[in-house]
Amino acid sequence: MKTSNELAQIRLQIYETIRKTSKYYSRSFHPLFPTIFKEILDGVVIDILGRRYIDFNSSRGMLLLGGNNPRLIKKYREMVEGNGFNNLPKAYHRDYVDLCEELFKIAPIRGDKRVIFLDSRSEAIEVAIRIARWYSGKKMILGFTNSYHGLTLAAQSISTDTPIKWRRFDPAPGFIQIPYPTCSVCRLKKSIGKCDLDCLNMLENFKDMGVLENVSSIIMSPLRNDGFTPPEKHILKIRDICRENDVLLILDESRSSPARVGRWFMIDYYGIDVDCVVISNQLSSGHPLGVCITREPLLNLEPDYIEPDIGGDIIAVKLALETLSIIKDEGLVERAERVGRIIEERLRDLSRELKIVNTVEGKGMYYTIHFAGVKNIKNFTKSFVYECFKMGLLLDIVRPGVVAITPPITIGEEILRKGLDILEAKLLEFDKLLERQPT
DSSP states (O other): OOOHHHHHHHHHHHHHHHHHHHHHSOTTOOOSSSSOEEEEOSSEEEETTOOEEEESOTTTTTOTTOSOOHHHHHHHHHHHTSSOOOOTTTSOOHHHHHHHHHHHHHOSOOSSEEEEEESSHHHHHHHHHHHHHHHHSOOEEEEETTOOOOSSHHHHHTOOSOGGGGTTOOOOSSEEEEOOOOGGGOTTOOOTTSOOOGGGHHHHHHHHHTGGGGEEEEEEOSSOTTSOOOOHHHHHHHHHHHHHTTOEEEEEOTTTTTTTTSSSSGGGGTTOOOSEEEEOTTTTTTSSOEEEEEEGGGGOOOTTSSOOSSSSOHHHHHHHHHHHHHHHHTTHHHHHHHHHHHHHHHHHHHHHHOTTEEEEEEETTEEEEEEOSOSSHHHHHHHHHHHHHHTTEEOEEEETTEEEEOOOTTOOHHHHHHHHHHHHHHHHHHHHHHHHSOO
């Protein structure tokens, strides 16, 4: 038990760290939680004051297996205590080959495949765009509204998730967006079951106008950051349009793969194959990594055409191999589907009761709550997440009005249910506050 003087010194350390971070670092960096974490267990995070928090954040989902998986820790130690590090641009390495072969077993791509390892999601999206243009000879890239794909120029040019990122930003030419199918809150006021894919009319119009003749690829996240997923008939229609017009279908599965949604990839629910798929840091349990897997011809490039400085850090590659092995050995794909149903049932029951909840979206162990009917939605969302934090629950904010539940897929069911209890209590509390707001 710490003395009052020791606790005061720790609080001062937290205050000084926050103050200096705010002073030294970019102001765009604003952590959600005003504390310093020192230890991550399986589904629980402990700060330097010894306070424990149920982890429904898992570093924005990147710590797929939590922060202290014993097999990953052992792998780290083996690398640190070994004979140094090298990366693929410098020499061949067996681990890169092994990771290729493991990814090829699960990738939603038919036939022969190739892969390129990079150092972030943004780089992987940039490469996907570049090879689509190289392979097709066409320059235009088509994406979907309110999607996020990264921070580099091309990746940001096809991203429209939050308005603030477009302030004083001049997008690269050749990028267009069409509406993403957010069926539960359809912008065209259609009801589920009575939809004629009207949100795809723009794509059909592009076809009739000859625009698709200049489109090299369509980039889509089958699980968007805010939890929306397209209905099956929508994505099948996109697949058909791509095939009919020689357009490549590129999927950004950085949020959903591997295993988080109860399948290796979100697209596995639809049973279709694609031309290219991008995955990222979840694969390497939080270590910087970007992976672009394609049909063989797309990466059949001349030497030096795409040559990253690092191209998949060996630490990330080894961790990715171990992560895939753990997922398979422990049946975590199936577990994510089963445990995800606990989250879904609890959230959907609440959404029917509460005025404060507009919709619940997601799949597997990635779900989002969309708030409605509140004033100053930005402050409201921050207040809700902060109040949950004070009660010992860590959530994530996708954007104002949307919070995400992304626990590690290894979280214990008892801990998960305790976290859902806290979440429910706070939702009920804030719902009552909403009822008392003057109209």
